[in-house]
Amino acid sequence: MKKAKGLSLALTLLLLNPTNPVYAAPNDEDELPLYEVFEIYYLLQENHLSKPSEKQLVQGALTGVSAKVKEVKNVTLEVPETDDTLEELSNRLTEWKEAQKLDYKKMGTWAVDGMVKTLNDPFTDYYDNRDIKQFQNAIDDEYVGFGIRFRLYDGNIMVKEIVDKSPASRADIKPGDYLMNADGESMMGKTLEEAYEYLAGTIGTSSTLTMYRPSTKQIKKLTMTRMPLEVREATGARFVGSNIGYIKLDTFGDDAGQQFMEEMNKLEQSKQPIKGLVVDLRDNGGGYLHAAYDIASLFMEDGLLMYTTDRNKVEVETWIHNGRPVNYPVRILVNEGTASASELLSGALLDNGIAKLVGSHTYGKGIAQVTIPAGSGGLKITVNQYFTPKHIVVQKVGLEPEIKAADDVAQVIRALSSLGTKQYTISQAVIDEVTINGVKFPLIEPLFKSDAKGIYIRTATLATLSGKSDEKLTGYTLLTKTNTPANVTVTKVKNTYTLTYKQQ
Numbered sequence: 001m002k003k004a005k006g007l008s009l010a011l012t013l014l015l016l017n018p019t020n021p022v023y024a025a026p027n028d029e030d031e032l033p034l035y036e037v038f039e040i041y042y043l044l045q046e047n048h049l050s051k052p053s054e055k056q057l058v059q060g061a062l063t064g065v066s067a068k069v070k071e072v073k074n075v076t077l078e079v080p081e082t083d084d085t086l087e088e089l090s091n092r093l094t095e096w097k098e099a100q101k102l103d104y105k106k107m108g109t110w111a112v113d114g115m116v117k118t119l120n121d122p123f124t125d126y127y128d129n130r131d132i133k134q135f136q137n138a139i140d141d142e143y144v145g146f147g148i149r150f151r152l153y154d155g156n157i158m159v160k161e162i163v164d165k166s167p168a169s170r171a172d173i174k175p176g177d178y179l180m181n182a183d184g185e186s187m188m189g190k191t192l193e194e195a196y197e198y199l200a201g202t203i204g205t206s207s208t209l210t211m212y213r214p215s216t217k218q219i220k221k222l223t224m225t226r227m228p229l230e231v232r233e234a235t236g237a238r239f240v241g242s243n244i245g246y247i248k249l250d251t252f253g254d255d256a257g258q259q260f261m262e263e264m265n266k267l268e269q270s271k272q273p274i275k276g277l278v279v280d281l282r283d284n285g286g287g288y289l290h291a292a293y294d295i296a297s298l299f300m301e302d303g304l305l306m307y308t309t310d311r312n313k314v315e316v317e318t319w320i321h322n323g324r325p326v327n328y329p330v331r332i333l334v335n336e337g338t339a340s341a342s343e344l345l346s347g348a349l350l351d352n353g354i355a356k357l358v359g360s361h362t363y364g365k366g367i368a369q370v371t372i373p374a375g376s377g378g379l380k381i382t383v384n385q386y387f388t389p390k391h392i393v394v395q396k397v398g399l400e401p402e403i404k405a406a407d408d409v410a411q412v413i414r415a416l417s418s419l420g421t422k423q424y425t426i427s428q429a430v431i432d433e434v435t436i437n438g439v440k441f442p443l444i445e446p447l448f449k450s451d452a453k454g455i456y457i458r459t460a461t462l463a464t465l466s467g468k469s470d471e472k473l474t475g476y477t478l479l480t481k482t483n484t485p486a487n488v489t490v491t492k493v494k495n496t497y498t499l500t501y502k503q504q
Contacts (some may be wrong), residue, residue, distance in 0.1 A: 064114015
């Protein structure tokens with residue numbers, strides 16, 4: 001069966017106790033996979049947000065099996081339109097199994113895949129116990145892997161940064177490279193969550209990744225071995241020359257709330273308490289609901305976190321009580337990779353008047369899943385849709401920032417400017433990292449370049465420094481006396497570029 005897709009919000013769900021006689025566990029262990037099909041059928045029919053019909057799931061299961069039999073045996077199995085009950089599903093699968101000498105386990109896999117496909121929901125899937133553990137570890141940033149963080153860029157899976165002391169740090173992989181293929185599976189059109197799931201595996205196993213480097217137009221195949229990696233979910237810093245703090249959150253895992261609080265305490269309880277905070281949720285694909293709840297409670301004493309509706313349109317309010325309020329302005333950095341729990345937290349702090357969003361339009365995942373033990377693995381199933389406190393729809397819509405900026409460096413500059421920062425020192429010593437007022441940020445592409453003609457800067461960043469919009473601006477601009485703002489100075493000493501800016 002396919003690997004799980006996407007990161008889920010942890011909610012509570014009562015498990016079913018189906019009484020249909022077809023659902024009864026078989027005496028023959030060989031037929032156990034067929035029993036699992038019925039179990040997953042009931043979980044989907046009685047819990048999925050879309051309320052799938054019996055006929056929909058039965059036809060999907062049969063179509064899934066028929067398609068795979070055609071693929072592996074070149075035999076066409078007709079799917080009668082009249083087969084629309086669970087009993088008819090059982091009879092038809094038994095008939096096909098005997099006639100084609102099929103394996104019940106494989107049939108079960110194909111049938112479940114067929115049912116799930118009818119939902120048109122990339123966030124609902126069935127996966128085995130090994131994939132469940134990898135899925136949970138990926139959320140908690142305690143995982144086995146290669147040490148690559150990705151982002152979505154023009155529909156591609158692009159390397160954003162490399163984890164220190166990881167297999168990727170020892171390979172020829174750089175920020176800005178595209179992941180084209182993983183072990184023969186194309187990554188084109190995949191979501192970030194799908195890419196991470198395809199790359200998951202056990203310690204000591206290897207995969208061959210096909211990478212494309214746009215700067216040199218090179219395609220490389222790299223084989224790497226997975227190793228255990230532990231990456232902190234929340235990291236903090238302070239911008240030099242101002243009392244503005246910075247916290248970056250990579251995922252909403254089990255430790256996210258605790259680590260976020262630790263970073264806030266460091267910033268708030270220092271000799272010079274912060275007077276503003278920038279929270280970086282860019283390329284954060286989400287995670288657990290309780291983590292978003294815990295972090296939101298660090299910003300508000302009492303307030304509405306979200307509304308959720310179930311398959312019957314029953315609306316429930318989720319409130320935060322006995323939290324702690326902040327007494328300084330907050331800016332949240334977002335982009336097209338900001339999804340799920342990241343959008344939930346952003347929408348809650350925005351609607352409660354606590355924060356403003358800075359950056360580009362968010363992903364648009366406003367549905368929540370639960371993971372239920374099922375068969376020999378688990379079923380991750382969509383059970384709720386959520387809305388912001390002002391009833392803003394997130395699903396397939398996303399959130400629109402109040403302060404817009406498309407360029408990643410420009411996003412930081414605009415966030416700081418909105419908090420009163422008037423001076424900047426921006427330096428680049430290596431092509432994949434920039435330092436803005438003492439805080440380091442990974443780069444997909446260099447901020448500066450140079451040749452015999454002089455120094456170039458990203459056109460979008462220069463527009464922001466000139467007080468203009470950076471939207472739809474790409475490429476680089478050669479800095480000249482005529483196009484360089486009077487309050488901007490750029491120098492290069494050896495391989496280090498330094499830009500200084502002072503608002504007039």
